[in-house]
Amino acid sequence: MTSPAPGPSGPADVASVGLTSAAAAAALARDGPNVLPTERRRPAIWRFVRQMFHFFALVLWVAAGLAFVAGMPQLGTAIAAVIILNGTFAFVQEHRADRSADRLKALMPTRVTVRRDGRRTTVDAADIVRGDLLLLESGDRIPADAVSGPHADLRIDTSMLTGESEPTAVGAGVRLYAGTFAVEGEGEALVTATGGDTRLAGIARLSSGAAGSTGPLSRELRRVVRTISAIALGVGFVFFAVEALLGVPLVDRLVFSIGVTVALIPEALLPTVTLALAWGAEQMAHRRALVRHLEAVETLGSTTFVCTDKTGTLTLNQMTVIEAWTPTGRAGIGAPGYAPRAPVTYSSPDTHDAVVRLAVAGARCGSGYVFAAEGSWRAHGDPMEAALDAFAHRVSARWPGLRDAPEPDSRFPFDPRRRRMAVVTGGTVLVKGAPDAVLPLCGEDRGASAVVEELTSRGMRVLAVAGRPVGDRPPATAAEAERGLELYGLVGLEDPPRPDVQSSIAACRRAGIKIAMMTGDHPMTASAIADQVGLRSPGGLVVVGADLPADDALGAGIDHDGIVIARVSPEDKLRIARALRQRGHVVAMTGDGVNDGPALREADIGVAMGLSGTDVAREAADLVLLDDHFATIVAGVEQGRATFLNIRRFLTYHLTDNVAEVAPFIVWALTGGQFPLALGVLQILAIDIATDTLSAVALGAEPPGRHTLERPPVCGRLLNRTVTRRAFGVLGPTVAVFTLAAFVASFTSAGWRPGEPFPTGDVLAAASGAAFIAVIMAQAANAFACRSSASTPAALGWTGNPLLLGAVGADIAMGLALLYVPPVAEALGHRAPPVAGWTVALAGAAAVLVVDALDKHLRAHRRPR
Numbered sequence: 001m002t003s004p005a006p007g008p009s010g011p012a013d014v015a016s017v018g019l020t021s022a023a024a025a026a027a028l029a030r031d032g033p034n035v036l037p038t039e040r041r042r043p044a045i046w047r048f049v050r051q052m053f054h055f056f057a058l059v060l061w062v063a064a065g066l067a068f069v070a071g072m073p074q075l076g077t078a079i080a081a082v083i084i085l086n087g088t089f090a091f092v093q094e095h096r097a098d099r100s101a102d103r104l105k106a107l108m109p110t111r112v113t114v115r116r117d118g119r120r121t122t123v124d125a126a127d128i129v130r131g132d133l134l135l136l137e138s139g140d141r142i143p144a145d146a147v148s149g150p151h152a153d154l155r156i157d158t159s160m161l162t163g164e165s166e167p168t169a170v171g172a173g174v175r176l177y178a179g180t181f182a183v184e185g186e187g188e189a190l191v192t193a194t195g196g197d198t199r200l201a202g203i204a205r206l207s208s209g210a211a212g213s214t215g216p217l218s219r220e221l222r223r224v225v226r227t228i229s230a231i232a233l234g235v236g237f238v239f240f241a242v243e244a245l246l247g248v249p250l251v252d253r254l255v256f257s258i259g260v261t262v263a264l265i266p267e268a269l270l271p272t273v274t275l276a277l278a279w280g281a282e283q284m285a286h287r288r289a290l291v292r293h294l295e296a297v298e299t300l301g302s303t304t305f306v307c308t309d310k311t312g313t314l315t316l317n318q319m320t321v322i323e324a325w326t327p328t329g330r331a332g333i334g335a336p337g338y339a340p341r342a343p344v345t346y347s348s349p350d351t352h353d354a355v356v357r358l359a360v361a362g363a364r365c366g367s368g369y370v371f372a373a374e375g376s377w378r379a380h381g382d383p384m385e386a387a388l389d390a391f392a393h394r395v396s397a398r399w400p401g402l403r404d405a406p407e408p409d410s411r412f413p414f415d416p417r418r419r420r421m422a423v424v425t426g427g428t429v430l431v432k433g434a435p436d437a438v439l440p441l442c443g444e445d446r447g448a449s450a451v452v453e454e455l456t457s458r459g460m461r462v463l464a465v466a467g468r469p470v471g472d473r474p475p476a477t478a479a480e481a482e483r484g485l486e487l488y489g490l491v492g493l494e495d496p497p498r499p500d501v502q503s504s505i506a507a508c509r510r511a512g513i514k515i516a517m518m519t520g521d522h523p524m525t526a527s528a529i530a531d532q533v534g535l536r537s538p539g540g541l542v543v544v545g546a547d548l549p550a551d552d553a554l555g556a557g558i559d560h561d562g563i564v565i566a567r568v569s570p571e572d573k574l575r576i577a578r579a580l581r582q583r584g585h586v587v588a589m590t591g592d593g594v595n596d597g598p599a600l601r602e603a604d605i606g607v608a609m610g611l612s613g614t615d616v617a618r619e620a621a622d623l624v625l626l627d628d629h630f631a632t633i634v635a636g637v638e639q640g641r642a643t644f645l646n647i648r649r650f651l652t653y654h655l656t657d658n659v660a661e662v663a664p665f666i667v668w669a670l671t672g673g674q675f676p677l678a679l680g681v682l683q684i685l686a687i688d689i690a691t692d693t694l695s696a697v698a699l700g701a702e703p704p705g706r707h708t709l710e711r712p713p714v715c716g717r718l719l720n721r722t723v724t725r726r727a728f729g730v731l732g733p734t735v736a737v738f739t740l741a742a743f744v745a746s747f748t749s750a751g752w753r754p755g756e757p758f759p760t761g762d763v764l765a766a767a768s769g770a771a772f773i774a775v776i777m778a779q780a781a782n783a784f785a786c787r788s789s790a791s792t793p794a795a796l797g798w799t800g801n802p803l804l805l806g807a808v809g810a811d812i813a814m815g816l817a818l819l820y821v822p823p824v825a826e827a828l829g830h831r832a833p834p835v836a837g838w839t840v841a842l843a844g845a846a847a848v849l850v851v852d853a854l855d856k857h858l859r860a861h862r863r864p865r
Contacts, residue, residue, distance in 0.1 A: 018115035018133035027129035034128040034144055034194040036201050051087035060265075069258060112143045115188075130191055137186040141179070145193035148174045152187025153413040155382060156180050169414050185413065203597060220718045221273065224651070227719060232264035235662070242669050258681065260665045264658050272650055272693065276700025280643035287635040288627040290610065296622035298647070299605045301640020303513055304713050305559075305585040306633065307576060307599075310519035310526055312592050312609055313630060314533055315495040319383040321391035322496070323460070325451045326354035326489035333394060336496040338370040338377040338386060340393030340401075356396045358489040362465045363392040365423055365432035369402035384461070387493055412478040422481040424474055429481045430467045435490065438464035442487035451490055459528020460492035501533045504631040511637060512712040514561040514585075518573060523566040536562045545572040555579035573599035586713065590633070592617050607633060634709070641713070642704035650696040651718055652727050653779070653786045657692055659732025660739050660775050667740060676758050678743040678771040682828050686818055691776050691811045695783040698807035702787055703800075722789050726855070731785060734851045735778040738844025742774035742837045743767050749836035762831065769819055769830035770837025774844050776815035780808045781845040785852035790860070792853045 019027070051057070060083045068076040112125050113135040120135060125143040128134075134146055136154060148154065154170040158180045170176065176189050178198040195201065240257040248256070280297035284290075291297055311317050316336055324331045329351030335342035346352055368385025370377050370393070379386030392399040406425070414421035420433025431438060435452040439445065448464070455462045466485035475481035508515055517535055519526045523542050530536035541560055545568040549557045554575060558565065565576070573589070577599045580587045589596070589603035597620040600606030608621035609628045618624050625632045664678035746767035752759055783804060784793040799805065818824050825831055833841070 018118070019129070019131050020117055024116060024127070024129050024132065027131060028127060031129060032195060033126040035126050036195065036198075048087070052083065057083050057087060062265075112140070128191055128194055130194060132191040134189045134191060135186075136182050136189055141181045142176050142189070144178050144191045144195075145198045146176045146189035146191045148172055148176060149188035149190065152185075152189065154182050154185040154187045155414070156182055223717070224719045225269070228264065228655075232261045235264060236261035239665060239669055246672055248673070256665070260662060264662055269651070269654060272654075272696045272700060273647060275697045276643060276646050276650070279697075279701045280639050280646075283639050284623075284636055287632060287639070288625065288629070289632050289636045290624040290626055291622070292624060293622045296605050297636075297640050298644050299586065299640065300588060300607075300623060300633075300636045301638075301642070301644050302586045302713055303588040303605065303637060303640075305514045305516070305580050306508060306588045306590070307516050307518050307573075307580070307603070308590045308630065309592060309596065310517055310521060310529055311495060312628060313590050314501050314517065314529060314535070315497050317495060318379075319387040319461075319493050319495055321359075321387050321491050321493050323455065323492040324355050324358055324391070324489060325448070325455075325492075326351060326358055327446050327448075327487065328354045331355045331395065333391065338379055338390045340370065340377065340390060342394045344395055352395070354489065356392075358465055358491065359388070359392040359395045360399055361428075361430045361467055361488050362388040362432055362463065362491055363399070363402060364405065364408070364425055365421060365430050365465070367402065384463075384493060388463075388491070391491065410474065412481055418478065420482070422478055424470060424481065427470050428467050429470055429475060429485075430465070431482055431485055432463055432465050435462055435464040438466055438485070439487065441482050441485045442466050443485075446487070448487060448490060455490065455492040456524065457528075458492075459525050459532070460494050461525070463491050463493070465489060465491065495529075497529060497533045498630060500629060500631040504629075504634045505534050507634045507709055508637070509561070511634075511641075511709045513637070514559075516558065516560075516563045516565060516576075518565045518568045518576065520568060521566060523564070526564050526566040530562070530564045536564055540564065542566065545569055548572060548575070551575060551579065555583040559583055559585075574602055577602040588633070590630075591621075592628075596620070638704050638708050641708050641711075642702065643700070644718075645705075645708075646700045646702050648718055648720075648723055648789075649702060649786045650699040652723050652731070652789075653696055653699055653782060654692070655723070655727035656731040656735055656782050656786075657687065657775070657779055659728060660735040660778065661687065663736035663740060664743075664771070676760075676764060678740060678768060679775070680768070680829050683768070683772050683830065686828055687772070687775055687779075687815075690818065691815045692779060694807035694810050695779065695804065698801060698804040699783060699786055701801065701803045705788075726789065730851060730855050731782055731848060734848050735775060735782065735844065738778055738840060738847055739771050739774045742770040742833070742840040742844065745840045746770040746834050746837035749834045765829065765831040766833050767837065769825070770833030770841060772828075772830055773815060773819055773833060773838070774841035776812065777841045777845040778848050780812055781848040782852075783808050785848060790856060792856055793849065794853075 053061075061080070064076045064080045064083070111122050112128060113120060113122050114128070115121070115133040115135060116123075128144050132144075133149075134143070136142065136152075142156075148170050150172045152170055152172055152174070156168050156170050156176060158168055158177065170185075170187070175192075177200065178193075179200040193199075236257040239260045240253050243253040243256055274294065277294035277297045281291035281294055284297065308314060318337050320333070320336045320338075322333050322336075324333075329347035331347070331351060332345045333342055334345065344355075346355065363385075366382065366385030366388060368379060368381030368383070369389040370386050371380055372378075377390070389402050393401065408423040408425040410424045412422040414433070418433070419437035420431055422429060422431045424430075431441070435448070439448055439452075442448075442464075452462050452464075465488045467488055468483075468485050505515060515535055517526060517530050523544055527536060527542045530540075530542075536542070540562045542564045543558070544566055548554060548565070558576060559580065565572070568576075573591075573596065577587050577589055581602075581604065586605075587603045588605045588607055589599050590607040590609070591597075591600050592609035596606075596608075596617050600608060600617060600620040600622075605623060606617075606621035607623045607625060608617040610618065610624045610626040623636060661679060661684045667675050668677050744767075746769075747758060747763065750759060750763045750766070752763075758764070784798070787793060787796055787801065787804070818828060819830065820832055
């Protein structure tokens, strides 16, 4: 850390009167303003262009270009529009994604109080320089790194930087950091670092350096697109060569090869994926989870390791007195939170008065209190002191509350060295502090030490409260006040776990997901909470951040379900996320503080708390829990897994279509051009874009199944063996056979017989129309078959996905319009089919359902029992 800049009269004068205005101006000119550094980003136009020309976009540009070459400018324009719309959407998402470092600036105060020229004055936070003397009091945000002065009496909330759930008592010579704030007391502090030299700026640099990872869906989509594109281009080239051997003219060969290639390129795949993710995001919003990046929907479903914070994530972030001990007996409090009424049980009737004395004395020793706002009770000041105020309300109907109680006659503030504080009020000295600091002042122990050990082992924070009459002369010093004390008792406080956490953790484990707790709290506190919620198994690992192994051994050391890592720093969290990802895990990292920002960005999916979290955490995250409930993560995992499976469903649906569309070209090639083309390129693109999209989108909205969370994470391949077999070996060939059969049946009904030349003109156009409607009708049935790779539509229920019913109806209506509206039919090169063609087309739809049911039945019987 940079040393302070002394003023002209030397460090001693600076510490007492602060800098002179002239010295401050010189330091400001030398060091620059007290602002966080701004990250340099690539120009927006460059990022926009990049979204238009990644690999998938290039494939679609090729398809658009081929459409123009083939004399189909309308469809070429449509494909180009799809590219531009998707690229624009991705650009907007990326532009919103990378602003977490900017949000750190919101943590800096705008005006602060300093002493300059020996006078108290208010200046802009940006004008603070090294050597300035800050004048801090309760509620002030600290504008720069500093060291507390000799008379400081402060309690500082450092949770957003350190993860420590309790405010830290600050005396003389303690380092203070920019972005934290004082919750109690007052004092002076000498600025030691500003702007880019602060710890807050260091975290900003970590956030900037932790580049967001590429999710499993993006990686898998790239693989699928490359595979299908390679196949499409390869098949097109093969057909071009075959036609050359058959002596087909160059122009005809080019048009024909373009048709084959376009038939195999899934033009609507990316829009369908985007819409499926958008649907999943909407469903998550209904479950109180806000998706900031659409891909996070699927990534959460692929998660294999969840690293969760403790305070505010597994717990309620509310200190509560849950047990009290007095020399005459015990009391238990049966409800968390700050409400002034709660059930209290006493070990004996004589205990009540002693517990009231203990509770009132503990509350009078602090300044924090509870108050009602917007229908709930909240803490003002130190949450621990507010919990003591609530405790006093709960056990004593006559307790007026700290807001209405008279001010103490004198106060001896908390001293971090003494670890206790005292007040004089109503003729009584009252003392509160750490048990090991108070009990030695109280004479006989009477079993208190054993109770302290017991409560601490249960993860509670324990305070001791004592007192004595003032006597003839009020104490003038803390040492005088703390003599001859009587122990009133002990209070055990805890931040209670959320009520649904235990069942949520169990659900994660059933889903094959490992869980680790990472917190800035003490190891004993962290392990106690982990035990309560079922996160840590008996004898499970508890590791302190400072003891974590080096990077090369870190992954193996922490890759354990139920591990607890306490006292972690932002750098530790970042290292942990990287180490787990290097071991092949899909990592979800939860957090709510500034200190969580870098790790949230480094993880595959960052999950921030919406209620208790900071803006920095929310901006760095991919998913924001609007209710802060860990259970919402489980609901998100379920929806994410359903979304991944839905993408597989409509990928099967698209690929089945492509098999049927390329089959006429294969038959044409195998017959040396003697068998006419059943479908033209324009018809194929019309099917892909106009009549298949709605059904594919509806498959993307298929609700989660009953057993979605009872299987391992679905982070496998989209184009897996099941998808390939069903699309290319079962459903696709069925649709292709009936498409060609409808084509031939139309010729036969017109009087054609095998061995004769095929008719042309209106007969060929009607036969092509039959093939066209055969694909559409078969795909309508295929949409229902693709709802599951194991269950038939009848078993699932035909109305289980209402959106699919409407989508199939709309697709059929669109197909009929393309077939029977004369100008459109003429543009596509077909006309209404004869009755024979319609009959085979309808039979094809039924055949798809029969073949699908037979395949699923045979697979079920072959599957090991």
